[in-house]
Amino acid sequence: MTSHTSEGTTPWPADLAAEFRAKGYWEDRALGSYILDTADRLPDKIAIVDGELRLTYADIANRMDAGAERLLQLGLRADDRVMVQLPNGWQFALLTLACFRAGIIPVMALPAHRQYELSFLSELSEARAIAVPDTIKDFDHQAMAEDLVSTIPSLEIILVSGAANPMNVGLEELLAPGKDPKGARARLDGLAPSPDSPALFLLSGGTTGLPKLITRTHNDYAYNIKASSVPTGVTEDTVYLGTLPASHNFPLACPGILGILFAGGRMVMLPSPEPRKAFAAIEREKVTLSTAVPAVAQRWIEYQEETGGTQLASLEVIQVGGSRLPDEIARKVKPVLGATLQQVFGMAEGLINTTRLDDPEDVICTTQGRPVSEADEIRIVDESGNDLPDGVAGSILTRGPYTPRGYYRAPEANARAFTPDGWYASGDIVERRPDGNLIVQGRDKDMINRGGEKISAEEIESLVYRIEDITMAAAVAMPDPVLGEKLCLYITVKPGTEVTLEQIQKMLRETGVAAFKIPEHLVVVDELPATKVGKINKKELRADIAERLATASAHSK
Structure with a gap:
């Protein structure tokens, strides 16, 4: 009987699936079997540490x-x-x-x-x-x-x-x-x-309203885990500290929790990356690998500069991803934290790129790496879909043995994000260097990236219209030194009325919206700028809020 899950998914073409099997990318095993392999090999080894609890394989x-x-x-x-x-x-x-x-x-x-x-x-x-x-x-x-x-x-x-x-x-x-x-x-x-059935649903950071469901199969996810583990150097000697929300693809499987358990390493779990507790855990468990988003990496650097000490002596590698790590912060990781930086640029929809541990310092600090698999295909294209040469920024398209061919039960989103021949358009603007490493330049879609948590501008705009006095709304990213971006809301209101940021925040909280999506700055204007085709000019608004913040900062000095 056909399950309702398979009715909502887009399978890989049969010839490609056969090729992935023939080349060993897909091993035709369910994910649980890899854990059992490790348990058979290392039954008495500590697998998971959570506070006082220590579980063997x-x-x-x-x-x-x-x-x-x-x-x-x-x-x-x-x-x-x-x-x-x-x-x-x-x-x-x-x-x-x-x-x-x-x-x-x-x-x-x-x-x-x-x-x-x-x-x-x-x-x-x-x-x-x-x-x-x-x-x-x-x-x-x-x-x-x-x-x-x-x-x-x-x-x-x-x-x-x-x-x-x-x-x-x-x-x-x-x-x-x-x-x-x-x-x-x-x-x-x-x-x-x-092995071809869905193993889990990850959430997209979609730009059009609420998240979409990304179907990951046992076959493709096992390969995602194993391919990501190679450039990170994961072995049974790896001790991994997980502090980012584990339901994200990055800390779950790139290589993350599952990569550590596949390899027979030790997984140390913490609910928060707060530096005092994280550093104590690193020292206590002799952690060798951890992950961070740029805001966390910056906090760790600041904390280490303030406190000094040798708590991080065991830490060999810190992966940073979720959003673009500024080059100037990247250059501080090794001198301050003592660990090799590995930049990670990827998506829950598949493609994972990393810098390599033995790359030159310039590559590690100024690029977001290259694909983890030889089977990952990448194109950089212009607005018309024409391929661009190296060194020219454009939209990234990708496909491969762990990049699904469509979202779950989302035909309209699939038509926008996937080409008929299976290329996925993530909405990222990247430049490919001649050495194959990618430099992430930003997004071509309407998305706010708040410390790695993606916020759809469209979703927030549609919700704030529940306040009747708001006549027009535009959510845009505003620069933030710690989180990279925060959400700024521009609105116009009915004549003679007033709408406050506190009023909007209260309404959104009462609606049951996640706290990270709630606007942190409000600008009330008489009119929102428009493009020639009549759309709200978000580019102009982003420039405006950047200028307002810069002016306010200058005046406060």
Whole structure:
């Protein structure tokens, strides 16, 4: 029987799939089997560290399989969706692995998401379960999940990290060790999902409204993980600190949590990259590899410059991605943090580029790397789709064995983002150097990149029109020295009325919008500038807010 997931996906052409298999990119194995391989090889080695909890590979294999069987006992089935909104921790990792093992598809939501985003994603994915923390920073995620279950027909089961209410299921119990690991393994081996079936849904940082779902299969994601691990030098001796939200592709699989577990390394999980705690964890666990977005890297550099000390002595490599790292900050990483910088430019839709650890310092500090796979294809094109020579910036197109051919149940988005012959247009403007390394110049779409979290201008604009006195709205990026960009809102209002930033922020919070999407600056104008074809001139607005900020900074000195 055709599953409803496959009805919403775009498969690779049969001839390409055969080629990917023949060349060994696709190994025709489910993701869970790689974890079992490591557990068989290194059963007593520590796999995951979360605070005081230390789990060996034998532990995680047992808990993965026991959790998979308990998910099936709850009534979930292969191809069912589980919305995963958990902070970094062992429960995130083990629930994800249990889903892979049972053929259940985790939908990687963010802890920052609220009812507005989760309602949309639950309905689009037809999720049957949702996994949430009980509370984070006084926000009651469990109560929100209960509201969602009462309004979304497909949602039935709530999984809770922490204190679960009586009708809900505690993840501590769901992921407890099983009493019959050999039997569970044999039973689940017999139910192994097809390697071409969806393994998980990642979220796009889409520019047109709410996120789209990116279908990643067992075959393509395993290759993503393994190909990303090579230039990062991951081995069983790697000790990895994960502080970025683990549901993002970068800290999950580039090489991330899954790359470490595939290789037999040790995964140290922290819910926040706050320097004091992160540095203490690096020293305590002898961490060798970590990831950061530019704002985090900058905070770590500032903290190390302020405090000095040798807490980072074990740190060998720090990967920085999510948004463009300014060259001047890149040049400080090695001298201040003592680790080799690896720049990462990639997308949840596939293509991953990295600088190499032995690249010249100039390449490491001024480029965002080159593809991790020989099979990654890249074109740089102009507005008409014509290929551009090296050294000329244009839009990047890509395809390859781990770049999907379409979003899930999104034909209009697919028509915009994918060409008929499978090239994906991410909306990034890049320049390719003659040595193959890419320099990211920005975006060709209407997107604010706030410290690696992508905000759709269109989504915020459509929401602020709920305030009746607003007649026109334009959300644009404004420069920020720490986060790279923040969200600035320009509005026009009805004559004789007044709208404040606080009013807009309050409305958006009440709507249930993620906090990182809420505008941080408001400019009220008589009229918004327009292009010759009558569209709001965002370029002019971005220049205007940059000038306003520069003027304000000059006056404050």
